[in-house]
Amino acid sequence: MQPTEGAGAVAIASTEHAPLALVSKVGRREEIVGACPAATELGIHIGMAATHARALVSDLDFRPANPDADARLLDRLALLAVRRWSPIAAVAPADGLWLDLTGCDHLHGGEKRFCERLLAFCRRAGFTARVAIADTPGAAHALARFSPGDLTIVAPGGGVRAISPLPIAALRLENSALAAARKFGVETIADLLPVARGPLARRLGLAAINRLDQAIGSIAEPITPREDLEIPAVERRLLEPIGTAEAIAQVMADLLTDMAEVLQARGLGARLLRLSALRIDGGEEVIAVGTSRPTREASHLLWLLKLKIERIDPGMGLEQFRLTAPHTEPLDAVELGKILAGDVQVRDPARLVDVVAGRVGPEAVFRMAPVASHVPERAAERVSPIAVPERWPKWQRPVRLFARPEPLGGVLALLPDQPPRRFEWRGSAYKVVAADGPERIHGEWWRRDKEVWAVRDYFRVEDEQGGRYWVFRRGDGIDNSTGDLSWWIHGVFA
Amino acid sequence: MPVAKEKTQPILAELRSLASPLVTHRSLPFGIEPLDRRLSGAGLRAGALHEISARSCSLADDAAATLFTAGIAAREAHVTGAPVLWVSCRNDLYAPGIEQAGLAANQVIHVEPRDEKMLLAVIEDAVRDGTPCAVIAEARKMPMVASRRLQLVTAEADLPVLMIRHRRKSDRDPLEETSTAWTRWRIASAPSERLAVAGVGRPRWSVELARQRGGEPFSLILEGCDETGRLAVLAELGHRAAETVGTVRQAAA
Structure with missing residues (x-):
């Protein structure tokens, strides 16, 4: 089973003002259903009769509980969690959240760091939170509510041991099952574990057994994520499972046509598309494509998706496809005035970039742009x-620049400002017949101390065979602190 | 029996039209007469694969081959306003130098694929997409199958794929391998004109067309690209070339 990590956060509103208690009707009497820490200190506890509490503390601020508002607030928190922390997050009624951290904890600096940040966030927002991370949602649910500390992280595989000392109330049991367990003298989860399942099911009910199995991970308990309705999504359910590439491409085309309509209605263009395909055996295949500019052009997006079709493993067949656009940007109609007026239309490279980046990865597609620096190796990035880069200054520059300048040997040159007459490089000698220079380039003192006085004198030299090279001498030939007068080759001209 | 000249001329014209390939494709002229005249179609065929290689394994010749290629793409980019895609597995180009051959930074998109197999796939994707006005690729190896495949793809797309074939010391001449490229060029740097003052003159290249479809191979010395990517004829050589051609025509007539 795939390890699921859940974090349950118990949220209780805290105030620093008057002691506050929430009252609601439970059964036939008014009961306290929530109390702030100040009220708890005064002896108010949950489950106490409202009249009793009123008698104890006369100036207690009583307010009717509003479960609907609580649920709405929790729902908003879940939505926030989906957008900020993990794509799979859900409300754990009535006072918690589940986050599936599988594969996203590293984005937040690891599990421990993430929990600390989560606690800090809740503190700032005015909630008292308790966080637990465990292999199963059931265990995390139990630990978040019943473990001694605010923050519990259970190492993978340690879930059973961690929940054994907790009371069985941690297992999300029905009241009748709890009462029955109390009658049989079962208090902690550890008491339940060795008991044979058959008799246990007869005494506590099958639901209780399921809860226990969910907590220890014998039964899968998927988290149904809170869906972000803001995200454009389209879906196709198929009558029969499909498995061929052509059929998948057809479904992609249909989904994209639907998606284009959704996006157009909202004036959006997609920057990221996520296609998830459900297999008939319950597995899910997900592919995602990104675009460099917002677009809703179905044919272009289809081409990008088709590039990744081979990564979908259809298994026994795929029966449901869902296309979402998690990242969108506004995309309005384009002004055609200039084109109609007869200007040359500059072709937009975004489509090409998407296609190539889909093949080789986005970091392998780039342009070179000038950097304000005289030092040749720093002048381009x-x-x-x-992007639309500017131009470089019109100094003669080589076609290929060596990553590191290579040393020259046997150089004959007059000081201080004459080009070399001959030099040796890579084992052969070159006789210089013509040269331009020097072009003096000073070190950039604001970058490194070593460059404060450094000088390079660049020459463009031509040898007898017509090869043109870019060589330089360290130092200006007069002052020794500017360089050691060694010669180097830095590039080749055409 | 001697046939009257008036009778043979229309027949000859018809035969010539049958023998000469149909000029339906677009071509990219170099804009200099001695070069365009010798190329079939009066320029580089647009929808085709062209191979450019350095004559020796020296870096100077390699640089000349690179800039010769950049110049072709630059002229095309000026005309169409579309970007040039430059695909190279090991990118050591110096963009300011490329700009001086007419290919400014805002006209080039560089791609650095992992290996040469990926490189061929990227070229094919780009050509099928059709956005770039030219694709420049640098490769060491290109199997016959790959070159045929590229030639077929480019023929449909009407944009040139310019393949710079690098050579290593131990390698044979890459142009000795069989390939379906439309033209195959061998470029080397040549000594520039000695100026009256100290300094390096405008670069000169020895441009050799090793093979072309529907035409003869030839070799020329030309002046290198200016800042718009145009080559130029050497002043004294251009003069001499015109004379030579004149005599040849007379002899044939």
């Missing part, structure tokens, strides 16, 4: 492929 990689930028986004849809």
